[in-house]
Amino acid sequence: MAISDSELILNPDGSIYHLNLLPEDIASTIITVGDPNRVSMVSKYFDTVDINKEKREFLTHTGIYKGKRITVISTGIGTDNIDIVFNELDALVNIDFATRKVKQRKTRLDFIRIGTSGSIQADIPVDSFLLSSKAIGFDGLMHFYEAGQVRNNALEQELNQFLRWEDHNIVAYVVDADEDLAKKFDSNRIRFGITITNSGFYGPQGRSLRLPPKLHDFNTKLAAFSYQNLPLTNHEMETAGMYGLAKLHGHRAVSLNAILANRATGEFSKHGRKTIDDLIKYTLEKIVS
Template identity: 30%
Template sequence: MPGDSEDPNADVQYHLEVAAEDVADTVLLPGNPERLEVIVDYWDDHEIRAHHREYRTATGSYEGTPISVTSTGIGSPSAAIAVEELARVGCETFIRVGSCGAVQPEMDVGDLVITTGGLRQEGTSDEYVREDYPAAADHEVVSALIAAAERLGYDYHTGVTMSADSFYAGQGRPGFEGFEAAGSEDLIEELAAANVKNIEMEASAIMTLASVYGLRAGAVCTVYADRQGGEFSTEGESRAAETATLATHLLARMDEKKREAGVDRWHAGLSLED
């Protein structure tokens, strides 16, 4: 193979500037670096470990469970870099924590969406694997997020998420001076008819890379935009953060149950209640 301009196997990762000792096994992945403060507010303790470009990383604990967070910036290219470099220092589980636009009419601003699978409308994952490869959330991560949302009493929806490469034209919004991309006027109706739940910009790439590498990934997003009714509000930003934090603790308990039972995958017969 041709020589690399940077060593991707260096102990300290090139973009994130983290090493193995800086991160826990499970990492929450918000896009916005400022959302890191919202997330760590739910933890028992934390320490900032790195901040380079859009990538800001903190590690701490919640109810005795080690947990990390790394911001990815906007979009799948930078999110894929985060997954790549975190995987190289030993991280095994990734949970996107973000905001989204709701597609279905029964969904309200402030609700949570827990992704079960993704429409790969972003181009990043196409550079890893053929386009008909599914972007599937890990069932253990989905189960933990659902259990967390139930325990916290938050309204949530589960289903397919579309990940786009554009906030404006690619999501059916007008561009500069009212520009409309071909087919944008029908996009939301077509997605709604196919029972797609929401639109955001990173989940499908994160889940695809995790599947390719044999890792776990999922996503929980707070609805900011009602794409059917036109309402937009940033209320409920902390709900996704709190849900993902509790889900990380539940995943650790699920892993403990698996070890006790001598099985590789958690299932409903391994109750977390006893």
């Protein structure tokens, strides 16, 4: 059955609506970054850049790095944008735009997030690297999909019972990283952790400027929880949505975090740009190794 014009929206040139991309514009290995300015921080290491397209906050470069074709795309901030980016990237490889029908033979994509994050544990230093082995979503995205088969129900239940935030209309979902893809990035340079994906940067992460937060013990309560002797480690704003949508579509995803803040100690990196650049180089080398 053909997908209607209102559901699969294409631009006049045949490109997908928000991303402004054609199927041939992307590689099967895709690096996601939040900031459009970070796209060139990645692609400057490519041997060639063959695709350079943008629309709104979505900037895409596709090129070759040491013989491997890689796409890097900016998603903007938040899982609402992840919903757009991941659905449209999947459509580019798994829907025939001419017939508007889902292809019988599916293409699997590998998504690698290179992002920034803040630790909630005092022993995770700024300027370190962290791979999200599991992601806890406080954003709500997966509640809009039939996603029970890809969620970590045991961790969800234990965490929600511990927090008891249902009265605040906060119910977490949990999705794991792809284990095989995560193994590619394992080394003594990077630690593994359980990442918290939030729906905002201030109140939803327990920050207060002029508005008092509703949950005064937000970070201390999260930091006190552990699952199978593993603590919750860090805050960011995309990973749980990435993991959920990737698994639902049959893709693989992993999130790599440059720890720029430590919420427990109040520290913030003085060398953030270098840390991000080091993580980019680390990621590219692991992709082709």
